[in-house]
Amino acid sequence: MWLYLVRRIVLAMVTLALAVALLHVMIRAVPGDPAAIILGPRATAEQRDKLRERMGLDQPFYVQLGIYFVDLAHGDMGVDVMTGRPVSRIVFEQLPYTLVLILTAIAWAAVLGIPLGCYSAIRRNTLADRVSGILSVSVIAIPAFVMSLYSLLLFAVTLKWLPATGAGDGFFNRHLLLPAFAVGVSWVGYLARVVRASMLEVLGETHIRMNRAFGLPEARIVFRYALPLAILPTVTLLGVGMAYLLSGAVFAEIVFARPGIGTLIVNAVGNRNYPIVMGCVVVTTGLFVIATALADVVNALLDPRARESL
Amino acid sequence: MSTREHTQSAQRPPREAGAVLQYWRRLRRDPLGLTGLVLVLVMVGTAVFATWLVPYDPNQILVGPKLSAPSWAHWMGTDQLGRDVFSRVIMGGRIAFEVALASLGGALSVGLLLGLVAGFGPRWLDNGLLLLFDAVRAFPVIIFALAVVTLLGPSLYTVILVVAVTAIPIYARIVRTQTLAIRSNEFILAERSMGAGTPRILAIHILPNVIGPLLILASMDVPLVITLEAGLSFLGMGVRPPTPSWGTVLNDGYNFIRNSPWPVFFGGLPIVVSTLGFTFLGEALRDIFDPKLRRDL
Numbered sequence: 001m002w003l004y005l006v007r008r009i010v011l012a013m014v015t016l017a018l019a020v021a022l023l024h025v026m027i028r029a030v031p032g033d034p035a036a037i038i039l040g041p042r043a044t045a046e047q048r049d050k051l052r053e054r055m056g057l058d059q060p061f062y063v064q065l066g067i068y069f070v071d072l073a074h075g076d077m078g079v080d081v082m083t084g085r086p087v088s089r090i091v092f093e094q095l096p097y098t099l100v101l102i103l104t105a106i107a108w109a110a111v112l113g114i115p116l117g118c119y120s121a122i123r124r125n126t127l128a129d130r131v132s133g134i135l136s137v138s139v140i141a142i143p144a145f146v147m148s149l150y151s152l153l154l155f156a157v158t159l160k161w162l163p164a165t166g167a168g169d170g171f172f173n174r175h176l177l178l179p180a181f182a183v184g185v186s187w188v189g190y191l192a193r194v195v196r197a198s199m200l201e202v203l204g205e206t207h208i209r210m211n212r213a214f215g216l217p218e219a220r221i222v223f224r225y226a227l228p229l230a231i232l233p234t235v236t237l238l239g240v241g242m243a244y245l246l247s248g249a250v251f252a253e254i255v256f257a258r259p260g261i262g263t264l265i266v267n268a269v270g271n272r273n274y275p276i277v278m279g280c281v282v283v284t285t286g287l288f289v290i291a292t293a294l295a296d297v298v299n300a301l302l303d304p305r306a307r308e309s310l
Numbered sequence: 311m312s313t314r315e316h317t318q319s320a321q322r323p324p325r326e327a328g329a330v331l332q333y334w335r336r337l338r339r340d341p342l343g344l345t346g347l348v349l350v351l352v353m354v355g356t357a358v359f360a361t362w363l364v365p366y367d368p369n370q371i372l373v374g375p376k377l378s379a380p381s382w383a384h385w386m387g388t389d390q391l392g393r394d395v396f397s398r399v400i401m402g403g404r405i406a407f408e409v410a411l412a413s414l415g416g417a418l419s420v421g422l423l424l425g426l427v428a429g430f431g432p433r434w435l436d437n438g439l440l441l442l443f444d445a446v447r448a449f450p451v452i453i454f455a456l457a458v459v460t461l462l463g464p465s466l467y468t469v470i471l472v473v474a475v476t477a478i479p480i481y482a483r484i485v486r487t488q489t490l491a492i493r494s495n496e497f498i499l500a501e502r503s504m505g506a507g508t509p510r511i512l513a514i515h516i517l518p519n520v521i522g523p524l525l526i527l528a529s530m531d532v533p534l535v536i537t538l539e540a541g542l543s544f545l546g547m548g549v550r551p552p553t554p555s556w557g558t559v560l561n562d563g564y565n566f567i568r569n570s571p572w573p574v575f576f577g578g579l580p581i582v583v584s585t586l587g588f589t590f591l592g593e594a595l596r597d598i599f600d601p602k603l604r605r606d607l
Contacts, residue, residue, distance in 0.1 A: 014441075015444050015445065015448045016448065018441060018442075018444065018445035018448070019445045019446075019448040019449060021445070022442075022445045022446065023457065026457075026458070026461060027461060030461045030462065134342065137342075137589060137590065137593065138586060140589070141533060141582075141585045141586045141588075141589035141590075142582055142585060142586070143533075143537040143540075143541070143581065143585060145537070145540075145541050145544060146537075146540075146560075146578040146581050146582060149560060149564065149574050149578055150574075150575075150578055152567070153567065153571050153574050153575065157567055157568060157571060158571060242450075243450035243451065246450045246452070246453070247450055247451060247452035247453075247541075250452050250453075251452075251541060251544075251545075254545060255564070265453065265456055266456065266545055266547075268460075269456050269457075269459055269460045269547060270546070272460060274460065277456065277457055277460045278457075280453065281449070281453050281454070281456075281457045284450055284453045285448055285449050285450065285453065288448065288449075288450050289448055
């Protein structure tokens with residue numbers, strides 16, 4: 001297990017480092033001078049030179065990359081071009097809003113989706129199972145940003161039940177309800193489908209048949225013996241799903257005018273605020289890599305067979 | 311001699327229906343798949359014949375009152391500049407499918423090439439390519455898209471490029487796995503011992519085996535591309551206004567959502583209809599052709 005843990009962490013760090021390096025290659029590959037792009041067409045040559053020096057653009061590529069990694073290891077992601085504040089502070093100020101949104105969304109989706117999947121598996125091929133299956137595919141297919149717009153239109157603008165914009169005071173309040181609904185609703189479908197499929201698989205295994213032969217009540221078989229096994233694939237799904245949740249959150253934040261990483265990066269892209277965009281990309285990519293690694297580790301803890309695959 | 315011929319012709323099975331016809335018969339029994347097929351045909355059809363279907367010039371302002379509700383003259387109402395939303399939605403479909411076709415086509419060809427190279431080339435190249443694929447896949451797609459927009463500026467081509475670049479690793483990985491599996495078969499060895507070169511083996515034996523699953527996966531990715539194009543255009547980072555796209559219609563509607571709910575409603579509708587259609591159809595096709603392709607996400 002320890003060996004697996006070490007290997008998985010090293011793999012995650014290598015992936016992240018490669019991704020950051022790739023980002024730098026992309027910036028280099030784009031024709032034109034980043035300093036000129038940031039400062040706009042009205043900047044003087046002197047201003048450009050100064051900024052280029054400050055950003056380390058006058059150094060060779062590998063030196064730039066090395067400096068960036070060393071700074072990153074110290075938690076330094078440069079300073080914001082507009083305000084001069086450290087990028088890391090700006091990004092980590094906004095991150096909690098996005099994380100709260102993502103976690104709330106996935107939590108309510110799990111509370112609804114996992115039991116729904118179990119129910120469909122136990123009552124397979126009934127009308128309820130079919131309806132739940134069709135609904136699951138449908139909510140998976142509808143993109144989170146259309147879901148955000150439609151729930152804004154219905155619940156906030158037309159019915160006026162819930163606030164349309166902002167985040168309110170604190171993190172958990174009425175402002176969170178609509179965005180969390182819009183981001184999470186696809187996940188009810190994903191989770192229900194995955195749990196249904198793996199539950200069906202588990203229920204067909206011999207140890208479950210033995211439980212039945214012993215005359216255990218069906219409820220005990222399902223919840224005590226089948227569910228812990230059937231729930232395993234959702235762990236991996238959640239890790240990979242971090243990217244989907246994040247993209248849902250970006251749009252939900254824009255639509256509901258909430259603070260968060262999505263709003264931050266979209267505004268920064270609009271202003272061509274390179275350091276902020278870079279900071280957001282690195283932090284979210286890091287988050288994604290960590291989530292996938294964490295899911296693998298949890299999976300390996302629960303299922304010894306998975307430890308051998310790395 | 312004559313008796314043998316006779317028995318042979320008697321035992322000949324009834325002529326089998328063509329493969330396409332067989333698939334069609336199986337699809338016909340799947341109501342969800344059939345619904346998907348109809349929705350896809352309607353959406354693709356309107357996109358192809360868009361220029362003949364639009365009742366008004368989609369960019370002409372003040373063809374009707376501003377922000378009006380749906381009526382006989384304007385089926386989906388009008389937006390804040392008095393443009394006909396129905397015409398804009400129809401023309402927006404053309405943009406959506408153009409992006410899907412160009413980006414997935416590009417991703418398929420490059421992914422196929424890189425996958426074959428990784429699967430059939432030397433070990434170091436394989437490892438290098440796998441690392442590169444993992445690095446690209448490490449970015450959340452929308453964040454990657456926003457980063458590329460910062461670098462290249464917002465345009466239709468940026469959207470196409472982003473979709474292609476993020477999809478290439480997925481396709482390449484599948485091609486690589488299939489190539490590796492086929493490559494170790496004995497008939498490839500036999501072919502080699504008869505003097506066939508690598509290009510011949512790739513073209514005649516490997517390619518036909520990997521292209522089918524790849525096409526199904528690509529068709530299932532169409533909803534993702536449509537969503538990404540609409541999403542980026544909604545954020546003002548895709549198609550530039552006034553070009554009509556489902557995303558720009560939504561963006562215009564969003565800015566005036568308190569004045570009229572209709573542009574947002576009708577801007578989102580084609581996205582919902584086409585993603586549902588492609589998902590239903592894709593799942594049905596996958597079950598018919600290759601159940602092993604089942605992906606949970």
